[in-house]
Amino acid sequence: MARANPAPKGPLPTVRIGVVGHGVVGSAFTALVARQRDIIASRTGVQLDVTRVAVGDASKHPTRIGTAEVVTDALAVANASDVDLVVEVMGGTTLAGEVIRAALESGKPVVTANKALLAAQSGELFKIADERGIDLLFEAAVCGGIPLIRPLRESLRGEPIRRVLGIVNGTTNYILTKMTETGADYSDALREAQQLGYAEADPTADVEGLDAAAKIAIVANFAFGVHVVADDVVAEGISRISASDIAMAQKFGYVIKLLGVAERDSNTGAVSVRVHPAMVGVKHPLAAVREAFNAVLVEGDASGSLMFYGRGAGGDPTASSVLGDVIDAAVNLRKGTHATLGTFSQATFTPPGDVVSEFMLTLEVADKPGVLHAVTGVFARNKVSIRAAEQDGIGRDARLVFVTHDARTSDVAACLGEFQRLDVVSKVGGVIRIIGD
16 A cells, blocks of 8 residues: 655745735735645645735735735835745836846746746846746746646757747637627627726737737747747737628638747748738637637647647636746755756748748729739739639629638738739738648
8 A cells, every 4th residue: 555655844945935016917826825835835845935015006905915015116025035036927028127137136036927028038037047047937928827838948848849829819819709700890899808808998919919929929939949039020910800801711611810820941940930810720729719718739840739728818827827837936946956948049030021821812893804814913923823712792892802822921912012003903901811730
């Protein structure tokens, strides 16, 4: 009969935690630590103790949260003598950056959920952490409660990864789900997302792809071992997607999703990192990801396709990821070790115009003889091959919809330029990439 491990004798070593930010994620994190404290101690031999919590407005909080002192000086938490490890969940890039640098410089591990900061300043922060020999962990910065960074950083470190693509923003996925399932137009679906709390009053970061760009930049670092920041990501949002685009995609057997894509050319090693709406086949795994859920596919030479799926945001799921990192960092701190972030080489980027994809293009045209010949001539001159074509409507409402074979983005752009000058084309409508299986 197996014997149970004996309980550790004497007091357990304690790691004192300073939490900077106590909004949705911060409050969920402190509550989760309180609930799980004894279980964590029994499993790791380390006691977690939240000693300080920094808030923006002390009048909205009690003077103590549990046994932790509530303060308003975030930077002081990083330098406090009764804080061994800092959790940054306040957001923003200025003060949050100062807090993280101060903590790392003083030899304190940091756990953060700050995707915007990491996507802009990862090189500097990674260097400080590795030079000090301490942890900088950020599982919660990408896809909230879904474990993705750790598998990329550890389990798949030796895997030749070809492509990572996925739905990494729940707000836009909710909007597109409503447009697909109810026929709602973009503005109505956005309004509903705001009413339910999925979208901010100013939704720009989500709907224009900026949030997803920050996340896929972080992912690309660990997928390919190259340095990528948010400014390297070509981003296009969903604000120009119409109900008719959704309906036409369905007619051809596709669903429109906002995807973050990071891929590497196996011959040149150049990488392309981008965010854009894309049509995925109805049988594709990402097509079934609904509402505010996230999902990421990692495609490797040896492992094949791996899918990570779950809630990409929210207080409890994100707090769970933060706590997982805190436990790792706390155990490492007591052992005098850390999880190295590795080294990142300078990235070579594929020029955006050289990226190859299939496309769906919609043109509003005059309904008269010779139109199709004029339009297909534009495609032919720019070396874009047509896979399927369909006329939608008649008379003044006539539209031509084309699905191309693989084509260079620059060649498709050249077609669009010609179409805008063609007298039989009254309007160039949606231009949406197609992601193959």
